[in-house]
Amino acid sequence: MSEFHVRAAAEGEQRACLELLVEALHGKPVSDEVWAKMVASWPAAGKFAAFDDQGTLVGIASSFDTELTVPGGRKLATAAVDGVGVRADWTRRGVLTSMMAAQLADLAARGVPLAALHASEGVIYGRFGYGAATYGKGVVVERPRARLRDGVGCDGVVRFVTPAEAVERVPALYRRFAGDRPGFIARPDMWWPGFFDRLVTGDEGYRVAVHSGPDGDDGFVVYQSVDVRDRQTPERGALLQIRELHAATPRAWAGLWRFLLSVDLVSSVEGRGRPMDEPIAELLTDPRAVNTTEVIDDLWVRLIDVLAALEARTYGPAEPVVLEVLEVLDRQLPANNGRYVVGQSGVQRTTAEPDLRLGVDTLASLYLGHGLFSDQVLAGRVEVLDEAAAARADTLFHTARAPWCGTFF
Numbered sequence: 087m088s089e090f091h092v093r094a095a096a097e098g099e100q101r102a103c104l105e106l107l108v109e110a111l112h113g114k115p116v117s118d119e120v121w122a123k124m125v126a127s128w129p130a131a132g133k134f135a136a137f138d139d140q141g142t143l144v145g146i147a148s149s150f151d152t153e154l155t156v157p158g159g160r161k162l163a164t165a166a167v168d169g170v171g172v173r174a175d176w177t178r179r180g181v182l183t184s185m186m187a188a189q190l191a192d193l194a195a196r197g198v199p200l201a202a203l204h205a206s207e208g209v210i211y212g213r214f215g216y217g218a219a220t221y222g223k224g225v226v227v228e229r230p231r232a233r234l235r236d237g238v239g240c241d242g243v244v245r246f247v248t249p250a251e252a253v254e255r256v257p258a259l260y261r262r263f264a265g266d267r268p269g270f271i272a273r274p275d276m277w278w279p280g281f282f283d284r285l286v287t288g289d290e291g292y293r294v295a296v297h298s299g300p301d302g303d304d305g306f307v308v309y310q311s312v313d314v315r316d317r318q319t320p321e322r323g324a325l326l327q328i329r330e331l332h333a334a335t336p337r338a339w340a341g342l343w344r345f346l347l348s349v350d351l352v353s354s355v356e357g358r359g360r361p362m363d364e365p366i367a368e369l370l371t372d373p374r375a376v377n378t379t380e381v382i383d384d385l386w387v388r389l390i391d392v393l394a395a396l397e398a399r400t401y402g403p404a405e406p407v408v409l410e411v412l413e414v415l416d417r418q419l420p421a422n423n424g425r426y427v428v429g430q431s432g433v434q435r436t437t438a439e440p441d442l443r444l445g446v447d448t449l450a451s452l453y454l455g456h457g458l459f460s461d462q463v464l465a466g467r468v469e470v471l472d473e474a475a476a477a478r479a480d481t482l483f484h485t486a487r488a489p490w491c492g493t494f495f
């Protein structure tokens with residue numbers, strides 16, 4: 087079997103990295119035109135690449151530096167892993183495992199406490215210590231049935247903006263509320279061109295509408311309308327597919343939904359990956375106008391530095407618990423192995439007997455406030471050494487709002 091080696095990608099290798107990634111994800115070949123648009127947002131920094139013994143690229147793992155909002159509102163340095171692929175004729179030979187090891191070691195050495203990604207499949211990243219930490223739901227609102235309760239979302243104005251205005255205004259608008267929820271990430275400047283090129287200024291034809299309230303612009307929606315008529319249903323209206331809907335205030339949020347549900351010749355409005363606690367049905371006189379069509383993992387998180395990550399967030403009102411944390415594979419980040427006392431007054435390493443024992447992947451899935459320790463006990467992923475501790479941990483880690491990322495990368 088041929089050998090391979092992994093190293094940081096060098097300047098000049100970025101396009102080959104992108105081509106390999108796109109091919110692994112079954113995308114279209116990267117044309118010169120596409121590359122010209124991508125080049126600024128696809129630097130060599132943050133990329134690890136695998137090469138065969140002829141020096142040919144066979145794998146790529148990419149990330150960019152950002153910040154993630156953790157419970158309590160602190161923004162923690164985070165590596166957003168935005169591209170992972172292995173050439174189809176090189177899979178299942180440990181290439182990804184080697185690239186992940188190199189990436190985790192680099193992040194630990196650089197003092198980056200968290201990594202995060204969106205996974206193409208649910209089976210890939212647990213073994214590298216990642217846990218599914220936020221979820222999103224798919225919703226379809228049947229417009230003919232969807233009547234808003236009186237007064238909902240009436241006090242603002244929604245206006246379309248041109249693609250050029252969207253490029254100008256939307257990033258600043260997003261920055262206003264980017265810290266609101268656990269799981270949000272900061273969108274660096276290099277994130278936006280890809281988004282706009284793909285959806286708004288290119289051929290996809292997404293529309294951008296901005297909501298204004300008493301203090302000016304306070305929310306936006308990016309959506310496309312899809313013609314879903316066929317011979318059997320020639321009268322059916324369009325489907326509005328929401329790509330993004332973000333708002334700084336509840337009123338702006340309701341106003342954007344009011345707008346979408348007011349568009350003529352529309353049969354349904356669909357959102358995917360919406361926050362689990364988004365109360366759309368509560369806006370309507372008939373809550374059954376909203377169908378939840380799916381629940382799907384959103385952001386996977388890896389605690390690179392367990393102590394720093396635990397220290398950064400706040401906790402609910404309960405007596406402390408002692409967690410014993412085990413790395414998934416000892417060789418990955420063994421410094422994380424150990425016991426941590428976690429409470430409202432802080433987090434420290436301890437030698438005390440543990441109350442609960444769990445893998446770093448399970449801790450990651452609970453870290454932002456999604457789910458319960460008690461459920462992970464039921465699932466056999468948390469070992470209980472003190473019977474009362476799971477309920478305490480549930481209260482400590484609970485967050486008022488469901489964690490949600492809402493940014494695809």
Ligand SMILES: CC(C)(COP(=O)(O)OP(=O)(O)OC[C@H]1O[C@@H](n2cnc3c(N)ncnc32)[C@H](O)[C@@H]1OP(=O)(O)O)[C@@H](O)C(=O)NCCC(=O)NCCS
Pocket residue numbers: 110111169170171172173176177178179180181182183184204205206207209210213
């Ligand atoms: C997913 C992918 C990167 C895995 O790369 P790889 O080099 O084959 O992974 P490895 O050989 O290091 O696999 C490590 C382990 O994970 C398992 N594994 C990896 N990918 C898997 C998958 N998609 N399904 C099931 N198991 C998988 C391997 O079987 C292996 O298990 P083992 O240690 O018990 O033998 C590669 O298959 C790929 O590029 N897929 C298409 C693009 C993609 O999905 N990228 C991820 C985007 S988030």
